[in-house]
Structures are given as structure tokens and as C-alpha cells.
Amino acid sequence: MGSIQETTTLHNGIKMPWLGFGVFKVKDGEEVVNSVKAALETGYRSIDTAAIYGNEAGVGQAIAESNVPREELFITTKVWNSNHGYEAALAAFDESMEKLGLDYLDLYLIHWPLPSEGKYVETWQALETLYKEGRVRAIGVSNFKTHHLEDIIAKCDIVPMVNQVEYHPQFNQRELHDFCKKHSIQLEAWSPLMQGGLLENPLLVEIAEKHNKSTAQVIIRWDIQTGVVTIPKSVNPQRIAQNADVFDFELSPEDMDKISTLNQDQRMFADPDEFDRV
Numbered sequence: 617m618g619s620i621q622e623t624t625t626l627h628n629g630i631k632m633p634w635l636g637f638g639v640f641k642v643k644d645g646e647e648v649v650n651s652v653k654a655a656l657e658t659g660y661r662s663i664d665t666a667a668i669y670g671n672e673a674g675v676g677q678a679i680a681e682s683n684v685p686r687e688e689l690f691i692t693t694k695v696w697n698s699n700h701g702y703e704a705a706l707a708a709f710d711e712s713m714e715k716l717g718l719d720y721l722d723l724y725l726i727h728w729p730l731p732s733e734g735k736y737v738e739t740w741q742a743l744e745t746l747y748k749e750g751r752v753r754a755i756g757v758s759n760f761k762t763h764h765l766e767d768i769i770a771k772c773d774i775v776p777m778v779n780q781v782e783y784h785p786q787f788n789q790r791e792l793h794d795f796c797k798k799h800s801i802q803l804e805a806w807s808p809l810m811q812g813g814l815l816e817n818p819l820l821v822e823i824a825e826k827h828n829k830s831t832a833q834v835i836i837r838w839d840i841q842t843g844v845v846t847i848p849k850s851v852n853p854q855r856i857a858q859n860a861d862v863f864d865f866e867l868s869p870e871d872m873d874k875i876s877t878l879n880q881d882q883r884m885f886a887d888p889d890e891f892d893r894v
Contacts, residue, residue, distance in 0.1 A: 620659040620860050624845060626777040627800035630754045632723070633690055634840050635860060636662030638806065638847035644671040647851055652678035654853040658860050664780075664806075664847045665716075666694035666727055667708060672715035680717055691718060694727040694758055695743075698894040700735040705742035709751070721752040725780060729757070729764040732892040736764065737771050744774050754778065758806070759888040762795045769799065780804040782885050783844055785814060785835060785878040793844070804845040809835055810884055819874060827865050830858060837862045838875050 623631035637655040642648045648671040652663055656678070665675045672693060679689065693716065699708035709724060724743055729736045736757075743755040756778030757765070769775055779796055783789055783805035796803045809832055814820060820831040827834065832848065836859060839846035848859045867875070 619863050621661065622863065624802055624843075626754050626802055627775065628754060628777055630722070630777070632754070632778070632802065632845060633660075633662040634845055635836070635862070636660065636664050636690070636692070636845065636847040637856070638664045638849035639671055639675060640666070640669055640806070640849055642669070642671055642849065642851055644674040648674035649678045649681070651851045651856070653682060654856050656682045656684050658853075658857045660856075660860060661688055662690040662692070662847070664692040666696065666725075667699070667712050668694070668696040668727065672712055676716040676718065686718075690722040691716065692723040692725065693721065694725040695739065696727050696894075697730045697733070697892075700726075700730055700733050700739045702738050702742045705739045706745065709742075709746055713751075720750070723754045723756060723778060724752045725756045725758045725778065726760075728759045728891055729761075729888050730892060730894070731764070731889060733894075736760075737767060740768050740772050740776075744772060747774065756780065756801075759891070761888055762792055764888070765795065765799070765801065775799055776801050778802045778804055778845075780806055780847075782807055782883060783839070784808050784810045784884075785817075785820070785838065785875050786810060786880045787883055788842075788876065788879045790879075793842075797843070802845060803843070804847065805839050806847060807884065808839050808846045808848055813884070814878075817878065819878065823867070823871050823874065826871075827867075829862075829865060832859060833862050834867070834871075834875075837865065837867055838872065841867055841872060
């Protein structure tokens with residue numbers, strides 16, 4: 617993998633960058649506009665937002681004010697829990713598109729399965745409609761466990777193209793990753809740096825020093841080498857650039873094995889079977 621422009625091909629043939637820029641908890645307005653512009657100037661072409669982040673308008677503004685042609689961009693947003701259900705999801709999509717100021721979307725995700733509502737299959741059918749109408753180039757899910765995916769595969773027409781989940785060296789989701797590979801679902805990591813919680817890890821520091829890289833760069837590189845798309849977030853232009861500087865080195869099989877020993881099968885965040893915030 618030679619550059620930030622490198623892509624994986626989703627099961628419907630759409631190309632998705634291995635490295636994207638996440639804007640979770642980035643304030644709408646100047647902060648998100650400046651952050652997205654810094655990312656685009658660095659060379660990122662994939663931007664990941666969500667309705668609940670409250671910054672779709674700022675992301676859209678940054679895109680509009682950049683000189684990057686729309687066809688070079690890969691823009692993701694997500695339908696929130698309060699808009700589960702067929703008609704509600706379609707309306708939420710329209711609202712997101714208006715805020716983003718886009719004619720089409722590259723990837724639309726169901727943000728959480730919200731099993732307490734029992735509507736994620738119906739919500740998925742709305743995404744299938746948007747996909748069949750050509751309003752979105754790819755559809756997927758976020759925070760779905762294997763049994764949620766099995767439910768969709770059994771009851772719906774289209775297998776999700778992406779599953780975006782909590783994924784980092786201490787929670788490598790091996791079984792879920794294997795299931796996704798079997799069904800050609802691209803796994804994508806949110807919170808790849810465990811919100812900074814792994815940056816002082818002695819093993820990662822040691823590997824980083826060996827490669828003359830930062831621990832963040834080692835983790836991002838590990839994601840990509842495990843076949844996982846990753847979307848680190850920062851509002852610092854230097855760190856945004858640093859996070860992208862991961863295509864000029866490779867972790868050895870020994871490095872990869874050592875990092876795998878950090879796995880604790882332990883979530884930092886909510887279990888999707890229990891998360892029911894709307």
C-alpha cells in the first residue's frame with residue numbers, strides 16, 4: 617500500500633479508502649470545517665460523520681469550499697436510533713443530505729442495531745431502497761454483532777457492504793471479523809486509538825520506536841494490515857497529517873503477532889445488544 621489514496625473494493629465493486637477521517641465529537645461550525653479542510657489538504661478523501669454528531673452541515677460546508685472534485689470523495693453518514701423504521705429512515709436520509717448539501721452519498725450506515733426497538737431489519741430495507749434508487753453508492757451498518765448481521769442476511773435482499781465497529785488492539789473482534797470476511801462485509805474501525813488510551817502502551821511504544829513512528833501510526837498501520845478500514849479523528853492539523861503518514865512502512869509478521877497479544881476481548885464502549893439510547 618503506497619499512499620493515502622489506496623482503496624479496498626466493497627462487494628458491490630465500489631472502492632472505499634483504507635484510511636478515512638472521523639468527526640465524532642468535533643463541534644459544528646468552524647472546528648469541523650477547519651478539521652475537514654485540513655484532512656482534505658493532507659490527502660484524505662474519506663470523511664465519516666453521522667446525524668447524531670450534529671456536524672453534517674459543517675462537513676458539507678468544508679466539502680463545498682474545498683477544491684476536491686466530488687467524485688474523488690467518499691462521504692459516509694449514519695441514521696440515528698430515533699429514526700429507525702422504514703419511513704423514518706428515508707426521511708432522516710433526506711435531512712442528512714440537505715445538511716451535507718450533496719446529490720448522492722457514498723455510504724449510509726445504520727448507526728446501532730437498537731434491538732430493544734426491533735426495527736433494524738425494517739430500517740435496513742429503507743437503506744436498500746435508497747441504494748436501488750441510486751441515491752447512495754453503498755450501504756452498511758455500524759455496531760452490529762454477528763447475530764444482527766445474520767438476521768439481515770436471512771430477511772433482506774442485500775448483504776451489508778460495511779460494518780463499522782469498535783476495533784483496536786485490545787478488542788480485535790476476531791470472530792466478528794471472520795464472519796464479515798466470510799460474507800464479504802468490509803470491517804471498519806471506529807475509535808481505533810481507543811480515544812488515546814493505547815498511546816502509552818509499552819509494547820506499542822517499543823514497536824513504534826523500532827519503525828521511527830508514533831504509537832498512533834503503528835495502530836493505524838496494524839488496522840490496515842489486518843484488512844480493516846480505519847477512521848482516526850483529530851482536530852489538530854499536525855496530528856491529522858501524522859495519522860495519514862502510515863503508507864511508507866510495514867509491520868512485520870512478528871510485530872503483528874505481538875500486537876495481537878494485547879487483545880482482551882473487552883469493550884470500552886456500549887454493548888450493541890444493550891445500547892438503547894434514542
